[in-house]
Amino acid sequence: MRRIAMMVLMLVLATIASGCRKTEELGTGRSGKLRVVATIFPVYDFARAVAGDKAEVTLLLPPGMEPHSFEPQPADIVRVSRADLFIYTNRYMEPWAGEIVKGAGGGKLTVVDASRGAKFLKVGEGEDRDSHGAGGHNHGGEGMDPHLWLDFTNAQLMVDTIAAALAERDPTNRAVYLANAAAYRAKLADLDERYRKGLATCATRTILHGGHYAFGYLANRYGLRYLSAYAVSADAEPTPARLAKLVKQVRAEGLKYIFTEELLDPRTAETIARETGASILMLHGAHTVSKADLDKGTSFISLMEKNLANLREGLQCR
Template sequence: MRYTKNIGLLFIAITVFLAACGSNSNKELVEGKTNVVTSFYPLYYLASEIGGDNVNVVNLIPAGVEPHDWTPKSQDLTIASKAQLFLYNGAGLEGWTDDFLTGLPKNSGLVAAEMSKGIEMIHGNPEEDEHEDEGHDHDHDLDVDPHTWVSPKSAIIMAANVRDSLVQADAAHKDEFEANYKELVGKLEALNDEFETKLATAPHNTIVVSHQAFGYLARDYGLKQIAITGLSPDAEPRPQDLLNVAKLVKSEGIKYIYFEELVSRDLANTIADETNTELLVLNPIEGLTPKQEKAGEDYLSLMEQNLQNLLTGLQ
């Protein structure tokens, strides 16, 4: 069978994902400001934009560390115990949250808030039933898709949650938080409008991605996500999964395979070689690379780049 050509190489190429999840923010508290601890980069971005000069945002998960696997150290607990607010995504992304909060000193005034609250969750893989009879069976270790922030529609909801949490922690600066929120959400709504308008006219709607991180993006903008690996970054596809992805790419005339910059591209690259397709970046924005941070990239600019690459790949 022609699709078996590189399957051995594909399995050799399976590696542990190293999606980065944080800005290189200093883990230091600042007196005279509301100290906000965030679990990973998207929340760090939202809290920084909405909080402005009145807050000091500390991001827990360092760059280069996958959020599903990260666990806090004692110094992280110490920092959080002296902060006023802890923002985490929820939806199963940070499996350490319950133990972390339980470990706080009893006199800690830290308020914890889940930022994915209010988003309609995706349970498992919506394409699962369609592909199971073909042998394309993803991991079942996560009941809920936690990658809410990858859709601008979800980011708008999360921004409101961040604003509300900041107001709860620091009511004296409610007006400033509200003004910053309105400015940010205007940009997010413009981004959402651009995604809706431009993706609606794309000739195709199927994206083949290395990691099943784009379910909310696909749901909200009429796309169909086919993932090489599942919801959990360390999930490993079976040989039959890889054969089916290759067959699908050929049968649907797909021209591009999407990979993530902070993750090994070996699987995507080998499928691209097998199917004579090209590679493009689709960034789940779990964190910034040092190069992106130095260049002043942020959630908005990276989502703009995602849209351009989607439009290229869906031609």
């Protein structure tokens, strides 16, 4: 990773030195609007909701790209170097963000860590200690769960952080950014309340997930138990012992449904379902969306509304 970053840095510096990026390009884009690059879908969607028509917001990771294992390419560094704001989720989710910032060379770039002030959970908090085996939870070497946007109170703080950065960089449109942020926070608060009420009376309170550890915040927020087949990294593979334990759990609790997720091959969930007779439902972590969904304007809130419907079905809520 470091070797790749150094190669990228040298390429970017050479590009800048050759005059590819003119001084005036460090400011606003051709439209006169701020240029914003956001790493992954949640912060991209928050940023475009807050910015409205006052900024050009683009998504760094291509649609469908797995963010945990993403490695920046030279073109990515160049894009960020030409932006006014670079927004990333947190250092646990995007450990490569620091390398991008170094490669971008500073200048007038405003770097926004959207997690500022949000509450992190340790991976596996509330689970049995041996859920994935020793060391299985580490991400970025610190064992923190990076999926903090799936607690909607954290998502509201992230929206405020993004709005403050936009307002500081573009004070002329400060009132617009703050008003848009307030409106979006209200939508997130309403979503949180619908989850609280919708998941209050369920026949089971166990989310058994045949994917990677992504929904700990959601489970913690609404008093649910969460068990996943994988550790945090979607590149990990569940052990036979872990799969056997989850199959046993499904049978012992009489679970009717298990969950799978976007990005991952559903084979693990299908294996558990085949062994237990359970059905499979989708939970979307909003890490990314397909190009088709991106083109038609799929939003974070619409994805979470679908999640609520599937959770209510899967947990047999009244």
